[in-house]
Amino acid sequence: MRKGKVYLVGAGPGDHELITVKGLESIRKADVILYDRLVNPRLLEYAKAHCELIYCGKLPTRHFMRQEEINRTLLEKALAGFTVVRLKGGDPSVFGRVGEEAEVLADHNVAYEIVPGITSGIAAPLYAGIPVTHRDYAGSFAMVTAHDKSKDGKPDIDWEGLVRGVQTIAFYMGVSNLNHICENLILHGKSPDTPVIVIRWGTWSRQKSVVGTLSSIVQKVQDENIENPAITLVGDIVATRDKIKWFEKKPLFGQQMILARGSAEEESMVDQLIDQGADVIEFPKWKISEGSLDVKVRNKLAMYKRILFTTTEAVTHFFNLLKKYQIDIRQLQAKIYCLKPASIIALEDRGLMTSLADDMDAEGSLLIVGTKLKSEQRWKLDYKYGEHDYADVYQSSIDERFDVAIKRSIEDASITSVLFSTSDSVHTFMREAEHYGLSIRTLDPTINIICLTKQVWQTAANYGLKSKMLVESSDYVDFSSLDRSRLFVATTIG
Structure with a gap:
């Protein structure tokens, strides 16, 4: 069997943007990543969908992963033919024991590279x-x-x-x-x-x-x-x-926020918040897997008069599946619509002019393209759009590979805020919080709950949250113009 290769990579001191370009490319091609406690979990998001993530720090049920065990794991994974990244905080050569790990690899004739990082000193x-x-x-x-x-x-x-x-x-x-x-x-x-x-x-x-x-x-x-x-x-x-x-x-310096996300499709505000100085833990992490195009839908593609894309992800996976099934895009004769403005850009990049669903006429056969839905969600589409075919071209689910990283991040942080952008994010948080070590009924009363719309605030209130004020804009909050005194809209359960 062909041996794999190990990259001993410096992840930088904490700010995820301080990793080197070479370090980031190593993460992107890894089959296995062994990461330390001080590595920012956001870096793991660049890994492939099926990359194995191994935490080398302290777990709730055990002590630190010993250096001998780390060395053994690096060898086992590399000898099995995998591309392995050992992701270490700061620079691996500055009190990072990279010399010991490299010596073990060299002793067993395993190929490796050492990628420097920015040191915390x-x-x-x-x-x-x-x-x-x-x-x-x-x-x-x-x-x-x-x-x-x-x-x-x-x-x-x-x-x-x-x-x-x-x-x-x-x-x-x-x-x-x-x-x-x-x-x-x-x-x-x-x-x-x-x-x-x-x-x-x-x-x-x-x-x-x-x-x-x-x-x-x-x-x-x-x-x-x-x-x-x-x-x-x-x-x-x-x-x-x-x-x-x-x-x-920075205006949000000191804020340690949980950003609750109800689905993979929800727009993430992480970059905005981090740019303003906040630490942000996305909760939970979602993954997307490709679905399929039903034979019935494939045979009718040229006959549909209207196609409605529910998300940008639906656009991406629909056209991926056309390529997979070797379907010529010129078969599409339908008018194209989408629910979200962001999807317009994705469609226009493919040379397709589109309109928002609010402008869709009611005539002609309709294909709705989106994620795999529960029965009650399908019922809502039936009620709103009438008779139609549905193509679930992808599905989203919680990515359990990030469970340890999220739990560790919550343990290390002193959470100041929890942000909800949709009602689904509230439901997901209330359902999953205990799994990640958050007791809803014993949340620190100083933790603020942020709701971006009145509807989201009402959903949170139904779970027992008490409001303090409403966000000035009911639809969107420009975090670049917010300071800490204007940010909070609710207090925790009490």
Whole structure:
């Protein structure tokens, strides 16, 4: 059997857009992905539909996946002929144990590539407004592990050389050893007044920064209850923060939101929200699988006078199936209609002029193209459009591969908001929340429920949500113009 290949990929520090182009291409061609806790789950969305996703972090019923088990899994999957991606937070060569994994692969003659990533020791300070070098403050920079393999886990460092030779020092995962670090830096010549910043969850909206000095930072970190993952940056360069910090000024910075989606067809606002500074957990993840064209429909394609596409996905899969069944598009003689404006673009890209369903006449045989529907949904179409044929060219379902990633994301976050854009999203959330570790009746009362239309708000209210106010626009909310004070429209159950 042909051996596969392993890509040891740096995923960057958290912001999913900080991955390299080569890293992203590796994800897209992977058959198997082993990913760490600090990898942004959004990167997994670029994987193929049948890619196996393996979480290497802490599961609810077990400890961390040991390095030996990770090594063994990489070998087994590669020897079975798969393309494997080992997706690691930050840069794999900076305290990422990539050398150990590469050695195992080399020992077994398994082909591999190492794809660098942006390391958190540089990215987290930048997102806190601090470049690690600056002509006025620092011309040297060092990255130091705050843990090692010693019995007590305290770093065995050339403290004197570090203090004498480096102006900016980044300690990785150093919260538990922060007192030891500060004491040794002072003992070996650093001034107790040297500025220090500890940055937790750097590049995420949950990013939190605590600024102090070598003599005061330990107490400040304790007072703010800061834990790992965190970067500790030591040096005069910290003084640049007040002037050039940018990320924390975004309008939705600090918002950790669950975006509930009732189906794969619902338009996602994730990119809008992230661009405004929010962390967003899509809940749940949906997948789409292609359906078929019934023989009866195929034989009648040239006879239909009207074709109505219910979603953009229906457009894509309908024409995929025409190609699959080798049906010439020129057979279509019908007038084309769609329910959503976005579908117009997809149809016009194929050279088909179309109109919205509101403008559809009532004459002639009708084919409706969409997803696989339940009986009550079909009844609604019968009631609205009368006699017609229906082609379920695709179906959507919850993608269970993302269950672990979603649960882990919810555990790591301090959720501030849940956003509903449709009534289906409310129903799905209420039905699936317990599965993902959310107890509906014990939600933190400070969590805000956001509803984008009056109808959605009414659906949420039927589940026991109490309203505070309604969104100004009943149909669409432009998040680029919203700030936090205008965003919330309901409180949680109470």
